[in-house]
Structure formats: structure tokens, C-alpha cells
Amino acid sequence: xxxxxxxxxxxxxxxxxxxxxxxxxxxxxxxxxxxxTGIPVMALTNTNGEKIAQVATSYNPTELxxxxxxxxxxxxxxxxxxxxxxxxxxxxxxxxxxxxxxxxSLTKREAELILDRFVADKWLIRSTAGAYSLSMRALLxxxxxxxxxxxxxxxxxxxxxxxxTKGQR
Numbered sequence: 575x576x577x578x579x580x581x582x583x584x585x586x587x588x589x590x591x592x593x594x595x596x597x598x599x600x601x602x603x604x605x606x607x608x609x610x611t612g613i614p615v616m617a618l619t620n621t622n623g624e625k626i627a628q629v630a631t632s633y634n635p636t637e638l639x640x641x642x643x644x645x646x647x648x649x650x651x652x653x654x655x656x657x658x659x660x661x662x663x664x665x666x667x668x669x670x671x672x673x674x675x676x677x678x679s680l681t682k683r684e685a686e687l688i689l690d691r692f693v694a695d696k697w698l699i700r701s702t703a704g705a706y707s708l709s710m711r712a713l714l715x716x717x718x719x720x721x722x723x724x725x726x727x728x729x730x731x732x733x734x735x736x737x738x739t740k741g742q743r
Contacts, residue, residue: 589616597621604714617714632695636678637688639670641697645716648708649724660704663689 593602596618605616633641643666647658658666667685670678680688689706692698696711713720720728 604717606710606714608710615710615714617711619715619717621718636680639672639678640680640688641692643670644706648706649720649727654729657705657707660706663706
């Protein structure tokens with residue numbers, strides 16, 4: 575949209591200039607094509623991989639641990655499917671632990687509500703079959719964290735170097 579009004583090269587130059595200004599704040603505007611629709615997506619992202627919680631400040635610590643746990647299961651899923659079933663996601667509530675390795679309390683009903691919120695906030699996508707996968711928002715905003723934490727499991731397109739969780743490289 576905006577690129578058409580400015581011209582592609584002018585728009586890319588504009589984004590590069592904005593990113594130079596954002597660099598000191600550990601922020602960057604990232605662009606990628608949606609893996610399903612091919613539509614270009616842009617997001618203001620946190621480039622500091624150690625600060626994963628900063629991108630989700632509206633969530634409490636238990637919700638953040640649940641998200642991180644789901645993220646781990648999605649990225650490390652067998653056969654590079656990059657998803658988890660809704661049943662498995664709910665079952666994982668009994669395995670949640672905090673940083674001190676103490677169990678966290680999360681009922682199945684609370685987990686259902688949090689999963690709905692993750693989908694509504696565009697962190698996760700829920701398929702018609704009920705499987706949860708990472709959204710474009712998650713892939714863009716957590717790109718640094720994903721590449722640093724899951725280097726062996728993350729697949730990248732050999733042309734654009736973007737993370738791929740659906741389709742072919």
C-alpha cells in the first residue's frame with residue numbers, strides 16, 4: 575500500500591532510515607511475506623532476544639511461561655510441523671514451571687481462555703483442525719529470540735532468509 579504511494583525504492587529507503595533511528599532502542603521495523611497468503615506484513619519488533627517478555631507486557635508471568643512453553647513445543651515439534659494440537663496445548667498446563675522450577679497453577683479453563691487471547695492478539699494461529707502454530711506477528715517479533723534459542727530447529731528460506739514454518743524452503 576504505502577510502497578505504491580512512495581515507490582518501492584523510496585519506501586525501502588524510508589524504512590532503512592527509520593530503522594537507523596530505532597536501532598538504539600533495540601527496535602526495528604521488519605517486513606516479511608505472510609506464509610499462507612503471500613501478503614507483505616510489517617511489524618515494529620524488539621531486536622533484543624533476551625527480552626522476550628517485553629513484547630507481551632499485557633500478560634502475567636504465568637501466561638508468559640505458558641506461551642514460552644507452547645513456543646518451545648511448537649518449534650521443536652516432530653517432523654518440522656511447527657504446530658501443537660489444542661488437546662496437547664491444554665494437557666501441557668500440568669507441566670508448567672517457573673524459573674525456580676516450581677509448578678505453576680493453570681486450570682484447563684484458564685488455559686483455553688489464554689489460548690483464545692493468544693489467537694486474538696495474533697501471537698498464535700488456530701487451524702480449523704484445532705492445531706496452534708506461530709503467527710506472522712510471532713515470527714517477526716520473536717525472530718531474534720527464535721534464531722538464537724532454536725538455531726538447530728528453525729528453517730529459513732534460502733532466498734529471503736526468513737523463518738519458514740509452513741510450505742517449502
